[in-house]
Amino acid sequence: MLAFELLKCLAEEEHVHPDPPSRGQPDRGPDGRRQPRRVWGQRRQQQRRRFGLRQGDRRLQSLDNPPQSGAAAPTDLNLGKASGKVGVILPDTTSSTRYELYDKPLLGKALKEAGIQADIQNAQGSVQKFASIAQNMIGDGVDVLIIDSIDAASGASVEKQAAAAGVKVIDYDRVNLGGSAPYYVSFDNEDVGKLQAQTMLDCLDQQDVKNPKVIIMNGGTDVDNNAVLFSKGAHTVLDPLKKDGKVDIVGEQTVLGWKNENAPQPFAQTLTSADGVVEGVVAANDGIANAIIGGPLTDNGLAGHVVITGQDASVEGLQNVITGKQSMTIFKDVSLEAQAAAQTRDRTDPGQGPVVGRPEARPTSPTRRARLTRSRRCSCRPRSSPRPTSRTSSTPAP
Known part of the structure; x- marks a missing residue:
């Protein structure tokens, strides 16, 4: 299938929460329960150092050689008219x-x-x-x-x-x-997962982030085998690096039922257990990515500072790519x-x-x-009326 991957490796300007909590004090919701702690003070400075950011900095980066798909286009058949x-x-x-x-x-x-x-x-x-x-x-x-x-x-x-x-x-x-x-x-679908994980790693590598802390947010593996295949593809890329100590997968969660509203809470819990530090997120699609960006990442001042993947080239996904809050999406034709x-x-x-x-x-x-075949646009700076460039692989999918 024809696919477009839109990339924008991170580095966004500093976001300032309008009412930062007292340092070291956890937030509590209306029900009195402890909420995920926002990343402030030393941890926030650590996050900026890992990405080479300064207050007010805004840098848009791109991959000169983004990862390629190993799949091939379907045979173009002309079987004539049917009925029924x-x-x-x-x-x-x-x-x-x-x-x-x-x-x-x-x-x-x-x-x-x-x-x-x-x-x-x-x-x-x-x-x-x-x-x-x-x-x-x-x-x-x-x-x-x-x-x-x-x-x-x-x-x-x-x-x-x-x-x-x-x-x-x-x-x-x-x-x-x-x-x-x-x-x-x-x-x-396995190839989609591979491309998501590899693109995230390439973005982090370009920013010289070593041994990145990664959270995996799977789609509805409880209801959809595609979500299982996306995850399998991502693990094909990440597991060997984890074994070699080059990637730290700090948590992996499933968004039950593919329902976007089920994404923020498990991500926030994983982020809290990782002491609020994460450099990369493998999000199964744009809806999950958007729920995470608009929820826990924004709440913790990390929106625009974490490499996060997507899929489907949805309107919200493309908007997040353009604004630098999401690093990539995959358009499946x-x-x-x-x-x-x-x-x-x-x-x-x-x-x-x-x-x-x-x-x-x-x-x-x-x-x-x-x-699946691949065609991609890789942008390092804003352009007017960008036109994607096409590239097709002749290697068949497994």
Whole structure:
């Protein structure tokens, strides 16, 4: 899949809290509970020294040679027109803004161009609504379901019902482990995690930060295998360095359910246990990064002073990159993923035309993956109307 990575290695001007607490005194919330201590005094000076910052300093840096993806673009297939009716169920509007902004219109466009009638709905984060939509679509006579499930269990349940009704299913973006869908269309999700971790390290290295203290904020590994793959990719990069004593992973947390509101508290707890010092954060996507930036990092005077990753190239993510509060984001070209889903079909009988939902040529394995290529913009200073430069890797994804 085509991807853009927007980088801005840190170094932002000093932020001053309007009402700093007394040095050494913990903050307490309305309920009287101890809140994460803000970084002031000696610890704050230590943070500035590690980044080479002075009061009022503002420096925007970039990577001259940002990390490259090892994935390849999907084969451009022209399978002609198809026919039939497809139901598409998207998971929510909260874990990422991509579903309504990109997936829904791009899937609709791709399916229409393929000659397929599409019914696209969103489950709004409710597994009950997800199941209800699926039942209604099956009852309405769809030939194929394309589902991006809220969790694997509910997705597998829908796949079982669909199979009983003779409806084919394509796992879209998220695979349902334990399910029965014969095809899976997605990005190279491990590669995304590798790029996030490596870019964070490269930014820290460019700032000459040695043995950085890092916090990992995983997405909803409790509901989504993609989050597991993002984390696996990040650990592929970080674990060898941790073993060699070159990276200090001070904590790792899961944002349950991919709900952004679940990110600030576990991050704040980890930050407090690390004595308020962190140089890098692997945040699974822009929503999690934004929740951390607007919460614990701002509360502790660290927003703009910590290298933090992202994903999805959301509006808030891009704004944070531009303002120097977020170091990178990954844009995944959903149009390629949507096109791959629309073109997934095959001939169930050599004498018949293509049937919606399966590839023309049966793959060697039951999983089809729309793969990832890289294109990136790396900016070291503000520009007017920046245009990304493209770079494609010919190495196939594993």
